[in-house]
Amino acid sequence: MSHFSSFNYRNNQLYVEDVPLAAIAAEFGTPCYIYSSAAIRSAYQAFEHAFGQRNHLICYAVKANSNLAVLNLLARLGSGFDIVSGGELQRVLKAGGDPQKTVFSGVGKTREEMRAALAANILCFNVESEMELITLNEIAGQMKKIAPTSLRVNPDVDANTHPYISTGLKENKFGIPAAEAERIYALAQQLPNIRIAGLDCHIGSQLTEIEPFIEAAHKMLDLLKRLQTMHITIEHLDLGGGLGVRYDQETPPTITEYIKALCTATEDYPQQQLLIEPGRSMVGNAGILLTQVCYLKHSPYRNFAIVDAAMNDLLRPTLYQAYHAIQSTTKRDAEEKLYQIVGPVCETGDFLGHDRRLALAKDDLLAIMSAGAYGMSMSSNYNTRPRAAEIMVEGDAVHLVRARETVEDLYALEKIPS
Numbered sequence: 426m427s428h429f430s431s432f433n434y435r436n437n438q439l440y441v442e443d444v445p446l447a448a449i450a451a452e453f454g455t456p457c458y459i460y461s462s463a464a465i466r467s468a469y470q471a472f473e474h475a476f477g478q479r480n481h482l483i484c485y486a487v488k489a490n491s492n493l494a495v496l497n498l499l500a501r502l503g504s505g506f507d508i509v510s511g512g513e514l515q516r517v518l519k520a521g522g523d524p525q526k527t528v529f530s531g532v533g534k535t536r537e538e539m540r541a542a543l544a545a546n547i548l549c550f551n552v553e554s555e556m557e558l559i560t561l562n563e564i565a566g567q568m569k570k571i572a573p574t575s576l577r578v579n580p581d582v583d584a585n586t587h588p589y590i591s592t593g594l595k596e597n598k599f600g601i602p603a604a605e606a607e608r609i610y611a612l613a614q615q616l617p618n619i620r621i622a623g624l625d626c627h628i629g630s631q632l633t634e635i636e637p638f639i640e641a642a643h644k645m646l647d648l649l650k651r652l653q654t655m656h657i658t659i660e661h662l663d664l665g666g667g668l669g670v671r672y673d674q675e676t677p678p679t680i681t682e683y684i685k686a687l688c689t690a691t692e693d694y695p696q697q698q699l700l701i702e703p704g705r706s707m708v709g710n711a712g713i714l715l716t717q718v719c720y721l722k723h724s725p726y727r728n729f730a731i732v733d734a735a736m737n738d739l740l741r742p743t744l745y746q747a748y749h750a751i752q753s754t755t756k757r758d759a760e761e762k763l764y765q766i767v768g769p770v771c772e773t774g775d776f777l778g779h780d781r782r783l784a785l786a787k788d789d790l791l792a793i794m795s796a797g798a799y800g801m802s803m804s805s806n807y808n809t810r811p812r813a814a815e816i817m818v819e820g821d822a823v824h825l826v827r828a829r830e831t832v833e834d835l836y837a838l839e840k841i842p843s
């Protein structure tokens with residue numbers, strides 16, 4: 426979706442769709458996350474379009490941004506969902522998502538989560554270990570249900586991404602080692618309350634090249650062929666998520682290039698439905714974090730812009746040294762200085778951007794760009810900071826889709842022993 430932006434300047438003011446960001450700050454305060462529904466719709470439609478006639482299902486990875494309004498928008502567009510917890514399942518159901526289009530990934534599903542997903546009749550469990558498979562069979566048996574199952578296989582492919590978000594290397598905790606896959610599929614075939622539905626992999630996140638996806642797809646197809654000789658029918662092939670977005674100078678494949686490449690790689694297998702689990706590429710560039718400059722602090726060494734958003738709101742810079750572009754909402758002709766953009770949290774690692782050239786004044790508004798994915802969903806209350814409000818914009822309509830938390834919300838579950 427790098428071709429499409431909902432965040433543009435008009436008369437030197439930064440807008441989201443048809444609304445100036447400054448108007449949103451005036452009404453709802455800062456920090457706040459702001460999402461463009463047009464950008465999400467455009468990304469979803471780019472995926473749909475690229476698949477064309479190929480039998481497919483898009484399962485949006487809920488963890489990227491799990492706000493109910495985002496899930497509801499995608500559900501209305503026809504999207505399925507990839508969940509990794511019972512909590513995410515509950516969100517999908519609450520938002521009107523279809524459990525029959527929902528797959529359940531993750532290495533540590535609890536019995537309770539399995540029960541909830543079986544009761545909801547989800548499309549498929551992506552099972553990540555032999556022990557998990559045996560447990561799922563047991564729970565399904567107790568419920569007199571048959572669990573539709575894929576094995577998530579670890580293809581040992583280098584995704585060339587940050588080590589914290591690479592998942593498909595043999596030393597990562599994810600998936601079943603490729604060498605074990607046939608044995609565990611054979612076991613699955615024997616288990617009375619398991620129905621083999623598919624084959625699954627996911628190699629990592631923020632991939633900026635197409636080759637690792639194709640390498641993984643080929644490894645999965647080789648395995649699929651071997652499974653067919655064992656009379657194991659694979660109804661769907663789930664190739665996971667992971668397509669990167671542009672934060673800075675990256676040039677990831679477009680959604681269209683990526684999907685066309687997956688379709689080409691799997692063209693000899695038209696009977697298998699193709700599933701994908703995109704998160705970041707659906708919502709990453711559809712959102713920003715809007716923050717206000719509290720103070721400017723100039724020392725002989727460095728200039729700091731202390732803003733009202735912090736690492737608890739957007740953890741990615743602290744956790745991965747991730748780059749997010751930072752733009753002033755008002756373009757002005759003043760001298761630019763090199764700033765460290767930092768938050769109020771008591772950690773040296775609390776920064777949103779290093780060495781940014783900006784012309785700033787107290788109370789200016791800054792947009793932290795590309796914050797739609799893994800922004801709010803990874804936020805915390807560290808330093809007893811209430812979480813930011815979330816806003817969804819649609820043309821000139823502005824909707825508050827999550828109210829700003831209050832401090833009372835934060836200690837509502839706490840008790841002082843008598």
Ligand SMILES: Cc1ncc(COP(=O)(O)O)c(C=O)c1O
Pocket residue numbers: 486489507530531592627629630631665666667668702703704705706
């Ligand atoms: C199993 C699984 N599917 C899908 C995703 C979504 O990945 P991305 O946001 O990179 O598309 C992830 C996160 O990396 C994941 O772990």
Ligand SMILES: N[C@@H](CCCC[NH3+])C(=O)O
Pocket residue numbers: 590592630631741798799803
């Ligand atoms: N949280 C990561 C992505 C993790 C993907 C989950 N498997 C990020 O912000 O880049």
